[in-house]
Amino acid sequence: xxxxxxxxxxxxxxxxxxxxxxxxxxxxxxxxxxxxxxxxxxxxxxxxxxxxxxxxxxxxxxxxxxxxxxxxxxxxxx
Amino acid sequence: xxxxxxxxxxxxxxxxxxxxxxxxxxxxxxxxxxxxxxxxxxxxxxxxxxxxxxxxxxxxxxxxxxxxxxxxxxxxxxxxxxxxxxxxxxxxxxxxxxxxxxxxxxxxxxxxxxxxxxxxxxxxxxxxxxxxxxxxxxxxxxxxxxxxxxxxxxxxxxxxxxxxxxxxxxxxxxxxxxxxxxxxxxxxxxxxxxxxxxxxxxxxxxxxxxxxxxxxxxxxxxxxxxxxxxxxxxxxxxxxxxxxxxxxxxxxxxxxxxxxxxxxxxxxxxxxxxxxxxxxxxxxxxxxxxxxxxxxxxxx
Numbered sequence: 001x002x003x004x005x006x007x008x009x010x011x012x013x014x015x016x017x018x019x020x021x022x023x024x025x026x027x028x029x030x031x032x033x034x035x036x037x038x039x040x041x042x043x044x045x046x047x048x049x050x051x052x053x054x055x056x057x058x059x060x061x062x063x064x065x066x067x068x069x070x071x072x073x074x075x076x077x078x
Numbered sequence: 079x080x081x082x083x084x085x086x087x088x089x090x091x092x093x094x095x096x097x098x099x100x101x102x103x104x105x106x107x108x109x110x111x112x113x114x115x116x117x118x119x120x121x122x123x124x125x126x127x128x129x130x131x132x133x134x135x136x137x138x139x140x141x142x143x144x145x146x147x148x149x150x151x152x153x154x155x156x157x158x159x160x161x162x163x164x165x166x167x168x169x170x171x172x173x174x175x176x177x178x179x180x181x182x183x184x185x186x187x188x189x190x191x192x193x194x195x196x197x198x199x200x201x202x203x204x205x206x207x208x209x210x211x212x213x214x215x216x217x218x219x220x221x222x223x224x225x226x227x228x229x230x231x232x233x234x235x236x237x238x239x240x241x242x243x244x245x246x247x248x249x250x251x252x253x254x255x256x257x258x259x260x261x262x263x264x265x266x267x268x269x270x271x272x273x274x275x276x277x278x279x280x281x282x283x284x285x286x287x288x289x290x291x292x293x294x295x296x297x298x299x300x301x302x303x304x305x306x307x308x309x310x311x312x313x314x315x316x317x318x319x320x321x322x323x324x325x326x327x328x329x330x331x332x333x334x335x336x337x338x339x340x341x342x343x344x345x346x347x348x349x350x351x352x353x354x355x356x357x358x359x360x361x362x363x364x365x366x367x368x369x370x371x372x373x374x375x376x377x378x
Contacts, residue, residue: 010213042217047101051202052202
């Protein structure tokens with residue numbers, strides 16, 4: 001079953017760029033949410049993750065703060 | 079056993095890597111991250127060949143250049159120790175141990191912490207050390223930048239495009255960064271510079287709601303939702319106890335990037351090289367790589 005993946009990011013954060021590249025390299029489709037322009041999504045991210053650092057990666061409701069490759073792999077089962 | 083282990087993948091480490099790859103050395107790169115401090119920089123206007131480029135863009139170009147050579151790399155590993163035993167250099171990390179004939183320490187610097195109550199609790203909850211990464215989350219908010227040097231001014235300039243009001247909390251009597259940046263900060267009507275001001279405490283509930291400072295002998299509370307700590311940097315040299323350092327903890331190198339231990343070289347911001355600049359770090363990385371190459375050749 002395909003997992004629903006969302007990436008909360010800003011265009012200036014290198015780890016966001018790297019996290020998204022990692023997902024692309026592994027053929028994982030994701031919703032890219034730019035919190036620098038989408039204030040509503042920014043608030044949603046802060047509320048759900050309890051913090052303000054980007055990237056936040058939401059894999060079927062599991063929130064991963066930062067580009068934690070091992071956790072992302074595990075959550076995706078890859 | 080490797081010919082060379084490069085510790086760090088910022089401008090110095092990556093340039094050392096490019097040179098080592100072109101000399102076809104058998105080498106390994108160990109780094110916690112890629113890009114180093116350059117990846118955190120805002121706008122870069124002094125790297126020759128680029129009249130304007132952002133830190134993340136330049137870092138990506140560095141990385142692309144390095145990856146072109148299909149290098150051996152341990153990413154996300156922290157070096158815990160480096161020592162020389164007989165003719166072998168042994169590098170211990172949190173995940174393994176590696177041996178080599180030479181090494182280049184290019185581990186750069188990290189942000190200095192404020193060491194005040196609230197700093198740890200509110201990290202990533204309004205307090206950050208990276209305006210480039212996290213700045214956009216503070217759109218329309220009141221924020222404080224702690225510091226008065228170039229990195230604080232760089233953060234303030236980035237935030238001027240985003241935040242509603244910026245307080246620069248500077249511990250000394252005047253800003254110490256480049257004049258061109260100081261001018262820009264003074265011209266802005268959303269920036270308030272507070273000199274002779276020391277941070278006492280970060281306050282808030284779940285997220286940051288303010289800071290308490292002592293300014294001109296008086297305690298003040300400033301309501302802010304964001305705090306950007308930019309009070310300088312400390313060298314990542316703690317894992318090299320046998321290597322000589324200066325009073326700042328920077329690794330001492332000669333003009334061939336040699337440390338006090340033969341076979342161990344160092345380059346970039348972790349060293350006592352005068353001036354910390356991306357272009358200088360890159361140049362030092364190439365020098366260190368060539369020195370390591372020569373060192374190996376003399377011993378074959």
